Amino acid sequence: xxxxxxxxxxxxxxxxxxxxxSADLIASDDNILTLILLCLPxxxxxxxxxxxxxxxxxxxxPRFSPKYDCRTTSGLFARRLSGQTKAEYDFINLTxxxxxxxxxxxxxxxxPSGIRILQSCNGLLLCCSFRANRPETTYYIYNPxxxxxxxxxxxxxxxxxxxxxxxxxxxxxxxxSKSPHYKVICIRNCDSDLPDHYQIEIYSSxxxxxxxxxxxxxxxxNVQFKNGVFWNGALHWLSDWGDxxxxxxxxxxxxxxPMAPVVGxxxxxxxFGQSGGHLHLIEVYGSDTLQFDVYEMERDYSGWFVKxxxxxxxxAAAFPEMARGYVDPVDLHSYAFSILSVVQQESDEDSFLVLxxxxxxxxxxxxxxxxxxxxxxxxxxxxxxxxxxLEFDCYDAYQFTESxxxx
Amino acid sequence: xSMAAVETKKITLRTADNHEFEVEEAIAMEFSTIKTFxxxxxxxxxxxxxxxxxxxxxxxxxxxxxxxxxAFRARETSSSIDEQVRTYDEEFVKxxxxxxxxxLILAANYLNIKALLDMLNQAVADRIKNKSVEYVRRFFGxxxxxxxxxxxxxxxxNEWAFEGVxxxxx
Numbered sequence: 001x002x003x004x005x006x007x008x009x010x011x012x013x014x015x016x017x018x019x020x021x022s023a024d025l026i027a028s029d030d031n032i033l034t035l036i037l038l039c040l041p042x043x044x045x046x047x048x049x050x051x052x053x054x055x056x057x058x059x060x061x062p063r064f065s066p067k068y069d070c071r072t073t074s075g076l077f078a079r080r081l082s083g084q085t086k087a088e089y090d091f092i093n094l095t096x097x098x099x100x101x102x103x104x105x106x107x108x109x110x111x112p113s114g115i116r117i118l119q120s121c122n123g124l125l126l127c128c129s130f131r132a133n134r135p136e137t138t139y140y141i142y143n144p145x146x147x148x149x150x151x152x153x154x155x156x157x158x159x160x161x162x163x164x165x166x167x168x169x170x171x172x173x174x175x176x177s178k179s180p181h182y183k184v185i186c187i188r189n190c191d192s193d194l195p196d197h198y199q200i201e202i203y204s205s206x207x208x209x210x211x212x213x214x215x216x217x218x219x220x221x222n223v224q225f226k227n228g229v230f231w232n233g234a235l236h237w238l239s240d241w242g243d244x245x246x247x248x249x250x251x252x253x254x255x256x257x258p259m260a261p262v263v264g265x266x267x268x269x270x271x272f273g274q275s276g277g278h279l280h281l282i283e284v285y286g287s288d289t290l291q292f293d294v295y296e297m298e299r300d301y302s303g304w305f306v307k308x309x310x311x312x313x314x315x316a317a318a319f320p321e322m323a324r325g326y327v328d329p330v331d332l333h334s335y336a337f338s339i340l341s342v343v344q345q346e347s348d349e350d351s352f353l354v355l356x357x358x359x360x361x362x363x364x365x366x367x368x369x370x371x372x373x374x375x376x377x378x379x380x381x382x383x384x385x386x387x388x389x390l391e392f393d394c395y396d397a398y399q400f401t402e403s404x405x406x407x
Numbered sequence: 408x409s410m411a412a413v414e415t416k417k418i419t420l421r422t423a424d425n426h427e428f429e430v431e432e433a434i435a436m437e438f439s440t441i442k443t444f445x446x447x448x449x450x451x452x453x454x455x456x457x458x459x460x461x462x463x464x465x466x467x468x469x470x471x472x473x474x475x476x477x478a479f480r481a482r483e484t485s486s487s488i489d490e491q492v493r494t495y496d497e498e499f500v501k502x503x504x505x506x507x508x509x510x511l512i513l514a515a516n517y518l519n520i521k522a523l524l525d526m527l528n529q530a531v532a533d534r535i536k537n538k539s540v541e542y543v544r545r546f547f548g549x550x551x552x553x554x555x556x557x558x559x560x561x562x563x564x565n566e567w568a569f570e571g572v573x574x575x576x577x
Contacts, residue, residue: 026509026547032516035524039532046568050540050561052549100570147564 034058042145042402073275073343075099075400076354077117078361078392081380087116091400092354092361092375094343102144102400109149111138119172121230123403124182126172139170141182141205141407144400150407152184153209155201165189168198169225171235173249176405178233181206183249185235187225190216198225200247200254205407213252219245227395231274232299238281240267246301258303260295268332271394276344276351280307287327288334290316294342294353294366308366310353312337315371321358331390338390340397356392419455426463427455430470437473439519458518464507465514472499472523500530505546508534537573 026032037045037058049056058064077089091101106115106127113129118139120126127140127149139152155167166189174182184203197216203209220242228235236246236257244257259267264285270292271282279297281304296307312335316322322335331338340354340361353364354374361375377391416432418441432452436442441456458466479492500508508531515524535543544551551558562569 025513029513029516032512032528035528036532039529040536043568044536046565047540048543049565050553050558051543051547051551053552055549056561098570100566 030058034064037064042404045404046145072345073341073399073401075101076341076361077120077398077400078340078356078377079116079396079398080377081391086114089117090375090377092340092397094354094363094374106142108142108147109140109151115140117398118170119228119230120398120400121172121174121182122176123401123405124172124174124407125398126170126184128170137167139184141172141184143403143405143407145402146404148407150205152203155186155188155210169228169237171228171230173230173233173235174405175230175233176403180405182405182407185213185228185247185249186210196221200252202249202252214254217254227272229272229274229279231277231279231297236272236279238267238269238272240269241265258301260304270331271339271342273341273394273399275342275399276346278307278344280342280344282339282342284333287332290335308348308351308353310364310366311369312355312364314369315355315357315362315364318371319357319360319362331393336390338393340392340394341399354397356390356397358390416452418452420466421455421457422461422463422466423459424463426466428463428466428470433477434470434473437477437520438469439521440517443519460517461514462510465510468499468507468511469514469518469520469523473520476522496526500527505534539572539575542575 033055037048037055040048045059049059074093074095076092076094078092080088080090082088086105088105089101089103091099091104093099106117109115111129115127115129118126118128123143123145125142125144127142129138138154140149141152142149168187168189170184170186172182172184182205186201186203188199188201190197190199194216197218199216200213201210202213220239222241223237223239223245225237228237230236230249233250234246234248236244238244238257238259241262244259245254246257247254267283268285269281269283271280273280281295281297282292283295284292290312292310293306294308294310295304297304315337316335322337324334324336327334328336336358338356340356342351342353344351349367351366353366355362355364359377359379360373361377362371363374364371380391417429418432418435420428420430420435420441422428436445444456445452461469475495476492479488479495482488503511508527512524512527512531515527535546538546543549553561
């Protein structure tokens, strides 16, 4: 560094004179190099792994955590109905830049049952063997950006070793802005002396194996444990009859999720999911209504409020194949549409809805109701229902968020 | 001898190519390396500070940068000032070739001027982000130490990241 002696030039340090060797100096100064790498977008970092082995070691160092907005959803995976053992996915690109699908089917490990996605959570995917609900179902955590995966340990027979225990749902809880670690929550039934009760087991990527969490609890029969949504540090499950539930992952507590009163007998919800740090719900009542609200949950759980109002009439006019001419017995509606995702960006003005109409995916902008086609689904070889049928609902679409998170 | 004028303290800096620069104390204090030196050696303020790792070309650019940013900071913050700062930074970087950018980075790093270093690093990142891997190796003077098979294997894992690369025109 700077010499304290007046007259002598600091020949005592080891720096070289600049001029022709500046490139070498930056290249050999890991501090500066790391600062530059941190300014690059994720996709570049993946590309520049091939620059040199030294760069590979810098980029894949677990302490290297690039600045990126982990909430930007850049695409959706939509699971095709294929009738085969392997799940196949179409990739719907949500960014303005052309982009190739990270994968078409999950082949990161050779599972003879094939692998499918159960849930997407802030950049990581929870996957399982395609033929689930067998005792031998294997669960995986997969990062589609880095292609890393880990196999979760088996669930085991349960605390008292009794014979068959059913698994009602497995969900991933991961928030990279809070912690690099994730937890996996499994809802099982209790041993037979506590019928209608459930037991939660938790696996932590930091502290390891499955362990029971909190006491067994009673839940209304219709809670959809298969479709948990992780938001605000808790997992949420809807019920279409009674109360909905949430599980605070940190405090390991179950509590009720307040819902608006149901219109009629059954809750007709079309979408329940998380995007950009917000929890959204869409219910549609009335067999020919094309106007509905997107609800968002208050962060303090005080209730749902109307975030966006949607009017699909212009879309129905532009795509006449939406009109079925009859009320479908499954979704109780005379127009063919389903909601694949709400995409909440940094600003409400840029946020939009991804809709599924027969054979296509449409983007509907909340700001002004404008819309554009995002994707055409190639017709299937085997087709159930007529041309007006829908292939996907909100549970068949999974968000893709770029992430460097370790699994 | 004028009585009313307040004398601003000047610090003398000598670059690697033996040019001497007289700068106002306020500007010299933007260089954290120098600030730390004076904090530890309060009597040394009359001395000429040698900077053997900085050329006169770099130092004069850096002095201009610090002078301008000090002037911006002296004004009230507003979005139009922010806009002017952004424009100034863009212009500062735009005309310089890759070599001078790298020299400036090393100088800013040595002198420990965080804001300038951050800005320059981002500028280099922006220059390389859409370029090919080969361009980046040339930019940093790096050897490719992968075998063709190793390189192909990593590339295959992340094929989608290699799309949209600009042609290497420089």
